[in-house]
Amino acid sequence: MDYRRAENLEDAVRLRREMGYPFVAGGTDIYPAIENGARFPGLIDVSKVEALRGKIRREHDAWIIPALATWSEVVAADLPPQFDALKQAAAEVGGRQIQNAGTVAGNICNASPAADGIPALMSLGAGIVIAGSSGEREIPLEEFVLGNRKTALQEGELLRAVKVPVRAARCASAFRKLGARRYLVISIVMAAATLECDAGGRITYAGISVGACAARALRLAAWEQALLGRSIADLHALEVAPAYLAPLSPMDDIRGSGAYRVHAAGVLVREALAKAAVRLNEQVS
Numbered sequence: 001m002d003y004r005r006a007e008n009l010e011d012a013v014r015l016r017r018e019m020g021y022p023f024v025a026g027g028t029d030i031y032p033a034i035e036n037g038a039r040f041p042g043l044i045d046v047s048k049v050e051a052l053r054g055k056i057r058r059e060h061d062a063w064i065i066p067a068l069a070t071w072s073e074v075v076a077a078d079l080p081p082q083f084d085a086l087k088q089a090a091a092e093v094g095g096r097q098i099q100n101a102g103t104v105a106g107n108i109c110n111a112s113p114a115a116d117g118i119p120a121l122m123s124l125g126a127g128i129v130i131a132g133s134s135g136e137r138e139i140p141l142e143e144f145v146l147g148n149r150k151t152a153l154q155e156g157e158l159l160r161a162v163k164v165p166v167r168a169a170r171c172a173s174a175f176r177k178l179g180a181r182r183y184l185v186i187s188i189v190m191a192a193a194t195l196e197c198d199a200g201g202r203i204t205y206a207g208i209s210v211g212a213c214a215a216r217a218l219r220l221a222a223w224e225q226a227l228l229g230r231s232i233a234d235l236h237a238l239e240v241a242p243a244y245l246a247p248l249s250p251m252d253d254i255r256g257s258g259a260y261r262v263h264a265a266g267v268l269v270r271e272a273l274a275k276a277a278v279r280l281n282e283q284v285s
């Protein structure tokens with residue numbers, strides 16, 4: 001197998017265009033895939049590309065998560081409560097060794113329906129900065145992940161960073177994951193909820209995303225809409241209408257039936273909303 005190490009962003013883009021090999025960052029998805037029979041003529045290592053590294057930081061009205069940020073860096077970063085869901089998801093990606101090597105970009109670009117980082121970022125309304133030979137473009141995460149192992153990356157492009165809008169001071173989020181055991185497990189279903197409210201405790205933004213219940217993580221727009229303008233104190237009284245879960249179309253597999261997954265998604269979203277609401281209450285009171 002051919003192995004190329006990109007020296008910088010331009011090099012990575014050029015190598016990808018010329019050779020067509022996949023990128024490797026932490027290698028925690030692609031090496032197991034090779035072990036399981038996936039065949040590539042070569043790999044392009046981007047782990048030393050400076051433009052993809054750096055601290056998770058605030059720039060004006062957005063938080064920037066560089067492509068090579070690892071899950072351990074996400075856990076350790078000094079971030080406001082809007083990022084609680086992402087931190088909770090990060091702490092559940094494999095064990096410590098995986099969190100030290102696995103990157104946010106790798107998790108997104110691998111585009112597994114069970115990728116734990118994607119629902120948390122989706123509930124935050126994250127965008128993806130894509131770099132290519134003709135410069136950069138930015139698209140919402142929902143338009144970036146197109147399906148199981150499918151992304152919107154075009155020839156020669158790579159994910160440079162994730163951009164998360166800075167939310168109001170009163171904003172919190174939470175993540176819930178269901179697996180066959182407590183740790184080191186592929187999600188059967190996972191859910192993330194982000195809530196923002198005004199000084200009076202009325203919800204001004206709701207982001208709800210569910211993973212492993214369709215070919216890609218989805219946002220539940222009807223449920224989000226039903227929360228707007230409500231008081232966070234009344235959240236527990238809101239019934240889960242079947243329409244809220246209608247976008248989900250999970251399959252049956254050895255980890256659970258489709259019907260079980262839809263039911264579990266409803267429960268996990270409620271739990272994530274309740275957890276986020278508790279954090280919000282702490283900020284309002």
Ligand SMILES: Cc1cc2nc3c(=O)[nH]c(=O)nc-3n(C[C@H](O)[C@H](O)[C@H](O)COP(=O)(O)OP(=O)(O)OC[C@H]3O[C@@H](n4cnc5c(N)ncnc54)[C@H](O)[C@@H]3O)c2cc1C
Pocket residue numbers: 022023024025026027028029030031032046052067092093094095098101102103104105106107108109110114115116117153157158159160184185186187
């Ligand atoms: C034991 C074990 C447990 C795991 N547990 C979990 C878990 O609980 N939850 C979970 O979600 N995942 C889990 N994973 C999967 C994996 O660790 C994560 O998805 C991780 O974030 C992948 O990041 P990486 O840098 O290692 O990706 P890599 O393997 O380096 O790359 C993954 C894919 O992304 C592409 N890619 C990487 N960077 C870029 C870029 N900048 N631009 C374009 N394409 C890029 C690669 O070409 C490849 O197709 C586990 C893996 C292992 C081995």
